[in-house]
Amino acid sequence: MIRLEKRPQPSRAFSWAAPLLAVLATFFFGGLLFAALGKDPVQSILTIFWQPLFGEFSFFYRPQLLIKGAPLVLIAIGLSLGFRAGIWNIGAEGQYIMGALFGAGFGLAFYPADSALIFPGMVLAGAFGGWIWAMIPAILKVRFGTNEILVSLMLVYVAEQFLASMSLGLMKNPEGFGFPGSRNLQQYPSAHNAELIAGSGMHWGVVAAMIAVIFAYVLLTRHRLGFAVRVTGEAPRAAKFSGVNPGRLVLFCLGTSGMLAGLAGLFEVSGPAGQVTIDFNTGYGFTAIIVAFLGRLHPIGIVLAGLLMALTYIGGDIAQSQLGLPAAAIQVFQGMLLFFLLAFDLFTNYRLRTGRTEAA
């Protein structure tokens, strides 16, 4: 009989090995999946992981890595703070939308004025939009004890309705021939989140993501607020005993993650996406949950996980167009990654033993 035995100490080695093992297992079972779909498994995996980085058209795909990775990392960093404290913000997608709407709305309100203050103003507005949207579940939780998972998730769908309403109404481009969608911010220099180095994919969102990573790392390892976050996640009663105010921590964690998701939305709408449209959101807010866990809720891990996830997005697109793999297969592939990660994660705290069961 096989059974799990709790380790006296969490295994450090395994906490680093688990993501690697998860990636390898995903290669293997993903390969089986692709084979079952009648594709060459090795070629499929190579298309997803090799082509974007070193393939013939990598000059085009490499910048995409930053463009897709930055919002994932930015959102995941915020989420990881809450997840570490056992505060589950599942609604980053909604905060991402609201950040984009507030930020784009601010910029569009000044169209066509030209000022260096417009873009910084949009950044603040975007952060505020995400923050305020996350404050709804936060305050409801602190005040009335509601479940933040449900409230934040439901607010995603409310935000999507706002997005649709804005694209079709208030923010619709008056010169857009009746098509839904706002003016293109890429064509409004004061509001455009342009590439900082041409052809690199590096825009202000990437810079913001890097700052967020450093901020989170310092916060978690050196600052008392980060310590409060970690203790609350490990042992809520001990945290309360040590003097952590649980309500304030909920406001901080949800607020910060909402703010970062809002920023991600703003940088996306003013840069790579360019305009507010009905289908502006593409699931970054949900994928970031996977990224946060794949990165072990650790800032550095999240950077690596964000890049890996961006790679599967880009590679998945290539595999769809070149090999004709269905989009659902790519999603299953990404899901496998999280599944295996969580599965291998168990062995950080437990080890496998064979033998007779015994209650000792």
Place this chain on the structure above:
Amino acid sequence: MTPLLSLSGLTKAYPGVVANDDVSLSIAPGEVHALLGENGAGKSTLVKIIYGLVKPDQGAMQMNGTDFSPPEPRAARAAGVGMVFQHFSLFDALSVAENIALGMENAPAMGALSEQIRRVSDTYGLPLSPDRVVGDLSAGERQRVEIIRCLLQEPKLLIMDEPTSVLTPQEVEILFETLRKLSAEGTAILYISHKLEEIRTLCDAATILRLGKVVGTCVPRETTARDMAEMMVGKVLATPSREGTAPGEPVLKIEQLSHASPSAFGMPLREITLTLRRGEVLGIGGVAGNGQDELLAALSGEMRSPAGMISFKGSDIGPKGPEARRQLGLLAAPEERLGHAAAPNMTLTENAMLTGAAREQLVRNGFLNWPAARSFAEKIIETFDVRTPGPGNAARSLSGGNLQKFVIGREVLQRPEVLVVNQPTWGVDASAAAAIRQALLDLATGGAAVIVISQDLDELMEISDRFAALNEGRLSEPLPAQGLSVEQIGLMMGGAHGMEVAHV
């Protein structure tokens, strides 16, 4: 007479430790047999073997002269072994009868079962109504549920693990009456306890374990408690001592403190009034669940009180949180070591940071000074003889006693002016317990005031200057501990919850 149960040469090893090493003993029908030993001496493993939860590596057991090796508890129960665990496995929201039915194979219909429960409860003097909801019962009554659950199976051997740790003296008397009656009817009882005086009054024979081995047997009635304790520990025990000091000026005043319990099945605090003076140790007794956790929370700051109810060194601290109170010099150590006093998965350094941040200057402008926290943890480990490879180890890797030493040491080394501890030596072996008590007494000698909340009356009598008891969230008037009789203490603790010893 053939023994009811005899064990010979039982050995059980776990990786790194031999829990039972060649253990032999025998129990006659109707005998009350005590199993004595420190934590980790192997008592639990031994009874788990008898109850079929653990399979021994070597050795054999015989029940009534025939081989007995239960592969699982069900088989042990079928053979007539019943066990009352220290920690109850009851559902608060269900009634007594429903709880009992859940633990039985082929439970009869509810009406018939209630009838059986009433009959057993009458016969053995265990007053208990089958219709009551378990969440409303006292700890003593909950234990009766567990005992009746066992008795319904008509066991020939009843194993009781630390049964009196949650009872008032009067409830202990009721329990002993029941056990004596069972014994007179021929049911053997294997009785595990740390309380040596109880064993002396109740038990016919005792087997003493140390580090998994049988180190002695004795007839408890003819052996002093001290001798038994020294057999358990294997060395001469130091009695905690202190120089008498006159109590100083008042440092902590609680006036008419009332507070609803934060949890659904908790106990509200009711009009607690208390003045604590420098240099004194106040012992607070009472049956578990009578407001101990709530009182500690109200003092530590986890539970805030309205202004005007708690004053510390003249300032009103009721609305202040734990950090502010620590800054002022009011420190606390809660009962639950893992998860409340310490974060299980975090290192000892991090756990030192947990409460030491403010007073040990481990934080500057919100930034944490980890090297300082580490040396603070090392200081605790060294001063309090915490057995661990180092401060980088997780709290959960420490044994209960060592973690308790760490938790108490962490607060004591922060030079508290008032220290509140709940169950400071619960589950700690005798020598560690003596060290902890001595540290508390030294604090008081140094001019601090100490509140010790405990279920262990012997401990309270040993170290307290004054004694008070919590009952239903009310605190009795504190009385000088010296010269208090057991009857007085029992009355302060609320008697036996209005129930009498059944006349059997």
